[in-house]
Amino acid sequence: MNIAVLVKLVPDTEASLKIGEDHKSISTADLNFVLNPFDEYAVEEALVQKAKHGGTVTIISLGGDEAVKALRTSLAMGADSAVHLKITGGLDMLGVAKSLAAFLKDKNYDLIFAGKQAMDDDCAATGAMVATILDIPHVSTVTKLEVEGNKLTAEREFETGVEVFEAPLPALITAQKGLNEPRYASLKGIMMAKRKKIETIEVEPITAKTEVIQLTYPPIRPPGKIVGKGAEAVPELVRLLKEEAKVL
């Protein structure tokens, strides 16, 4: 099975983000960048499916030079090869999806994985957009996947149940937490990843159809209030929730 995984490098989720001086971007100074956590599930599932059905796993990341770190991490987990779609400037959502789809178009991948969302820009759009441009089926936020022959069965959990989808291959799946338990890269994997060649392809800029106007911090939350301890505090707590917070 010919499998592709789309991955993105994002600021460490523990990091406290600061808005840059242009008020349109995040300041990247002093930030540690990691493979997007949802992409770890995507890479793991690609490796699981390869173990079951054979084939190869190719990792693809679009971005500046820093994107190579996401590729190396994925290679260290066990992927076979990696492609860096190198851009110098920024791309908007459609530009990212179009550039990824342009690369994927002629490669005959049976399965394409992406994370359900990138933890920095949080668009949760790329997987669906890429599948739409490629005109292939797409199941988002998948928590269980079975592939048999030319067909997949995917499960998606929602608040009160599970949706089950079937789709023919080729198809694109976006990975949700719970799909699997991503493996840690072994020392051997890390050493081998250093020796694996990463193909670099320069990507032409695409004129953005959207523009970031301004980034602002969320309003500062008022400090919490301790109304008392134990059962005696409950009447006052209920009164405050009703009269002040107006949530009851």
Ligand SMILES: Cc1cc2nc3c(=O)[nH]c(=O)nc-3n(C[C@H](O)[C@H](O)[C@H](O)COP(=O)(O)OP(=O)(O)OC[C@H]3O[C@@H](n4cnc5c(N)ncnc54)[C@H](O)[C@@H]3O)c2cc1C
């Ligand atoms: C006008 C404009 C300018 C922008 N300029 C910049 C910029 O200069 N630099 C910048 O970093 N961002 C820029 N962005 C943000 C960029 O558009 C988003 O990163 C992009 O739309 C993807 O959204 P997301 O990162 O929220 O990914 P999501 O849609 O949330 O990601 C879902 C999944 O898609 C895959 N994926 C997402 N991005 C990539 C990628 N690059 N390569 C491979 N797989 C991927 C991953 O599997 C990921 O888990 C800009 C946005 C706008 C609107």
